[in-house]
Amino acid sequence: PNPTIKHSGGAASQSVNQGTAITTITYTASNATSIASSSGSFPTGVTGTPSGTVFTISGTPSATGTYGYAVTASHTNGCSSSATAGTITVTVPPPPGAASTQTWVIGTQTWSAPLKKAQTGCTESTDFGTSNTPTTAMYRSSGLYTGSGYLYNWKCVSEQSTDLCPSPWRVPTATDLCDLDKALFNASRCVNRSDVPLSDITAKYINLWGGAYGGFATEKTVNATGYSGLYWAVWSYTSEHAYNLHFNTSGVVYPELSDLKRFGFQVRCVR
Numbered sequence: 490p491n492p493t494i495k496h497s498g499g500a501a502s503q504s505v506n507q508g509t510a511i512t513t514i515t516y517t518a519s520n521a522t523s524i525a526s527s528s529g530s531f532p533t534g535v536t537g538t539p540s541g542t543v544f545t546i547s548g549t550p551s552a553t554g555t556y557g558y559a560v561t562a563s564h565t566n567g568c569s570s571s572a573t574a575g576t577i578t579v580t581v582p583p584p585p586g587a588a589s590t591q592t593w594v595i596g597t598q599t600w601s602a603p604l605k606k607a608q609t610g611c612t613e614s615t616d617f618g619t620s621n622t623p624t625t626a627m628y629r630s631s632g633l634y635t636g637s638g639y640l641y642n643w644k645c646v647s648e649q650s651t652d653l654c655p656s657p658w659r660v661p662t663a664t665d666l667c668d669l670d671k672a673l674f675n676a677s678r679c680v681n682r683s684d685v686p687l688s689d690i691t692a693k694y695i696n697l698w699g700g701a702y703g704g705f706a707t708e709k710t711v712n713a714t715g716y717s718g719l720y721w722a723v724w725s726y727t728s729e730h731a732y733n734l735h736f737n738t739s740g741v742v743y744p745e746l747s748d749l750k751r752f753g754f755q756v757r758c759v760r
Contacts, residue, residue: 492521492562492570499546501575506582507553511535514546516574518562527561527571532579550579584658584758588638593699596672598665600698601758603638604653605630611645616709621729623751629706634714637703640753643731646721654758660723661759663732663745669759670734670744673697681743685736694718694736702738706753713737719754 499514518524524544526537532550537558539545544560555578563569581599583590586606593600607613611626618625626645633639646653650660661669667679673693694700704714713719716739722732726747733754735743748754 490520491568492564493519494524494560494562494570495519496574497543502577503575504578504580505550507550507579508582510549511547511577514574516544516560518542518544518570520564520568521562521570522565524560524562527559529558530556531558532556532577535577546577550577553579553581555579581657581760584654586653587758588636591699593697595669595698598669598672599760600669601654601658602699603636603701603703604641604756604758605638606653607639608641608645608649608652610649610652611641617642617706617751617753619708619751621749621751627753629711629753632706632711632714634701634703634711636701637714637718638755638757640703640706640711641721641756642706642753643721643725643750646756647723647725647731650723653756657760658758659760660721660756663722663724665759666720666722666732666734666744669698670742679744681746683739683741685740685742687738687740690736690738690740690742694742700736701755703755707751711753719748719752721754721756725750 495517497515497517499512533552534550535548537546557576560574561571586604588602588605611628614627623644627642629640654660700718702715702718705719717737720734724732730747735746
């Protein structure tokens with residue numbers, strides 16, 4: 490009789506985050522002398538290994554994408570049987586501390602939800618002080634507006650950027666914020682403006698991008714909640730100022746604004 494292949498372990502088709510091991514998949518052949526993968530491919534980090542008439546797929550994928558594969562069993566008498574086994578889909582996990590697993594695709598960018606992440610290199614505080622060049626990296630997790638993330642001063646963001654947004658994510662640069670604004674408004678230039686209709690801000694920055702009027706932390710208070718949305722870039726402007734995105738309900742959209750580094754703004758990761 491012709492060889493047959495039985496799926497004997499693990500889901501044939503799986504979806505996992507990059508860097509997370511798949512559930513081991515096994516196939517067992519009968520009336521065969523060998524078994525092997527016959528077509529398709531596996532993600533980098535995942536291998537298919539034959540042992541007698543058992544074929545095992547296992548490993549931890551390091552590349553994203555969708556990978557289809559097939560398995561063939563054969564006999565030395567020349568008979569063979571092929572089974573299209575399934576697919577392994579590898580996706581990028583959200584950055585640690587993201588408020589949700591949802592992502593927003595704007596143009597060529599993918600954005601995470603705002604971060605609600607305690608930073609080991611930063612101090613949680615409800616007093617951000619008055620020094621415009623802060624000596625302590627701080628974040629605030631209290632007094633937050635609905636839908637907003639923690640509020641981080643720029644020292645925390647700049648010193649902990651790779652921990653806040655581990656690869657392939659990153660804390661946005663001022664260029665990233667400009668590219669976001671151009672994509673949202675289908676514009677050729679990135680400009681600060683104060684006459685944008687509130688309906689456009691709501692449609693673009695709130696609905697399409699998932700932004701929130703989270704306000705900002707300064708000294709012992711959180712200000713402008715429900716009025717302003719402010720998000721850090723990782724680029725420094727002066728010793729006291731750094732770039733950020735600012736929009737508010739008065740029609741202001743400043744995709745490349747400089748503000749005091751002692752303020753606490755939200756952070757969203759981009760890739």
